[in-house]
Amino acid sequence: MLLCDVGNTFLHFYHKGKIWKEKPYALTSKRESLPIYYISVNERYERCLLASHSHCVNIAPYIEVDTSYQGLGIDRKAACKAIDDGVIIDAGSAITIDVMQQGIHIGGYIMPGLGAYKMMFKEISKVLDIEIEPGVDLSRLPQNTKDALSFGAIKSIILMIKNTSRTKKIYFTGGDGKFFARFFENAIYDNTLVFKGMQSALSKHI
Template identity: 55%
Template sequence: MFCDIGNTYFHFYHKGCMWKEKPKNLSKKEGEIFYISVNPEYEKKLLTLHSSCIDLAPFFTLDTGYIGLGIDRIAVCEAIQEGVIVDAGSAITIDVMQGGMHLGGYILPGIASFIEMYGKISPALKVMPDLSVEFDLLPQNTKEALGYGILKSIIGMIKEVSGGKKIYFCGGDGKFFSKFFDDSVYDDTLIFKGMQKAYENYQCAYGKNR
């Protein structure tokens, strides 16, 4: 069983089934759990509940010169040899892979973060943006203006860095953004595909066949 420990949920994958659990509702599982984590507090909770947990972080072999690349980004990049990977959650990470090598990437605020940021600028901007705006028309009200600004900022940056490469979307808002790009794929199992490669490296290292 694989577990991706994020900042909001525990994401699990086992035999083709995928689900998530809130930290307060985390239940005990049977068998070994192979995990990655970006949240030390939640990681401790998993280790308290389960005696047989193995951190896959040391078994990733991504070729990259990026300093401080998060384990979640490493995992999704391991799954793709060629293309642009966009993980659209509370933050949006964009990473470029070429010939199995990670060329680099950058980070943008996610939709929810943009909305929160606007609300802090002025009470007049504390409204829900219209995310169905047409890009060929200038906004005519505050909701449209906010939605236009959010989407143009994110989509424009992705288009600029993609340079015609295939784009792979994952994360909570990944499906929404994928519809703006013709040559794109939405794959919510991408991180687990990367974890599978690390798991295979673990098996080779310890001579285990499970």
Template identity: 30%
Template sequence: MKLLIDLGNTRLKACAHGESLQLVGEIVDNHTLAVWLERNATSITVVAIASVAARESYQLVSSTLKSYLPSIQVFRLQYDAGLLATSYEFPEQLGIDRWLALLPFAKRGEAVVIDAGTACTIDVLSNSKHQGGYILPGLRLQRDVLAQQTAAVSFPRSQLGEVRLGLSTGECVSHGSLRALVTLANDVGEEFGQTVERASLYITGGDAPYFEGHLEAEKRPLLVFEGMLIALDHLIEGNK
């Protein structure tokens, strides 16, 4: 079984791949990774990590993997222009999670991918190349910043999926944050849909459900892991 670890800014997510990709729901940090490995280490044949976290977080996870899987090869996934090139002048500045989320569409050559997480990213794949994108604060980050910089405001969770005019300060913030992100995503989709016939929209990330009903995008909750599997298989094949 392949273990795929997505180490983000705020949490750790993992998928196991035997015959299919399965999200390992209880893994959210290094401690719960250790608990899971204690029960499942003997089933793991290879590990891949994609990390945008601080070096300390990556080193902590690496240490845990070495403790429970001392003889298992661990691959840290990196940008590879041979699989999918980017227009970035300095490709090392492209977040690995953004690159991986585009990788499943590399052969198709066209896609617009929205990753709605701590940050909301929108990336365009055209002519089989990453053309660039946008990075904005995600829904919760926008609300948190406003709450920190202004008088305390309540933000009920039920308001997160609305884009209508707000009828309270909390609604105005929550609805405005979502509407801004939805509008940008639709604009990008329309712009590239006019020039690229098959530039379909795809959405992933923890906040993706809040976009439902406001954005015509295909939901791909495991999109980054789909890309990880492609990148890992490429590395394994190259090491044979």
């Protein structure tokens, strides 16, 4: 089964335990014989997928989550579908935080990702157009601008997650998920989380 998660930067594919990503305008039809079951948060990139592969099935209607949240993104729904209890963090271009409790989505929120922080700093001033340093010392106040920006971005994200998760199990996914998972003892990094949710939904319809 070939799965695809159409995101805002790349298209992520999953097949037989292997994950890879492709740029939307560089798609090939090497796996044309396999149907692609996909979800999408980007209509333009979705059209690239449909133009490159003849047999694609949007499985968004199959993915249902018990929630009162209005407008929960399909990628977040898929990740939540994979976990019954815990906090789900998808750390990508944006960072989404969702809480599942006994199979029910009880709420969530969205924060800028590290790349978005960098872009925001750049918009404020050219002086702040500096790469974020992932190895910044978070145990003491910074003494230079690069560390100050890095400290502010990274620690604000960590503290928000700690405040939300408390004693709950945390499940990280996404491009920066592995980086943030190392700051939490009760964390698991799983880059297949969205695909597991997709598989769970498909198992009831195929």
